[in-house]
Amino acid sequence: MKPRKGRSIVVLAKQRFNLRERDVQNLQATFVPFTAQTRMSGINIQDRMIRKGSVDAIRRHVEVNNGHFPAQVDTLVEGVARQGGTPLVVAEGANVLGVIALKDIVKGGIKERFAAAAPDGHQNGDDHRG
Numbered sequence: 001m002k003p004r005k006g007r008s009i010v011v012l013a014k015q016r017f018n019l020r021e022r023d024v025q026n027l028q029a030t031f032v033p034f035t036a037q038t039r040m041s042g043i044n045i046q047d048r049m050i051r052k053g054s055v056d057a058i059r060r061h062v063e064v065n066n067g068h069f070p071a072q073v074d075t076l077v078e079g080v081a082r083q084g085g086t087p088l089v090v091a092e093g094a095n096v097l098g099v100i101a102l103k104d105i106v107k108g109g110i111k112e113r114f115a116a117a118a119p120d121g122h123q124n125g126d127d128h129r130g
Helices: 004-017 055-064 071-082 110-117
Strands: 029-032 040-045 048-053 086-092 095-102
Touching: 040 055, 048 055, 055 071, 055 086, 055 095, 071 086, 071 095
Parallel strands: none
Antiparallel strands: 029 040, 040 048, 048 086, 086 095
16 A cells, blocks of 8 residues: 555546556566655656655666766755645755655634643643743
């Protein structure tokens, strides 16, 4: 099962690029799981290495594969972060493909729910130092 973030990216890719699912076993694909050490995940399909992750992790991945990390990617990443989103960078081998901007969806009435859950006015959970 893909994490929620992974599912939303797959849905977007299918819609934007008219992609269709295939039998993964026929593709000879190997999934690369996310780890806290690598800060990226991806898939190897035959001789292709596709990775998604933090800007620093993908920069290292691209450079280790003798690629160039474009300066405009840093600009895009900074813009996503300034708007409160989480930037992820996608690369295939030594080439940066783009930046994904993840944004949390806040449900209506959330402020009221938090106020009802903390009637004593405390705002940080267990921290009651005043």
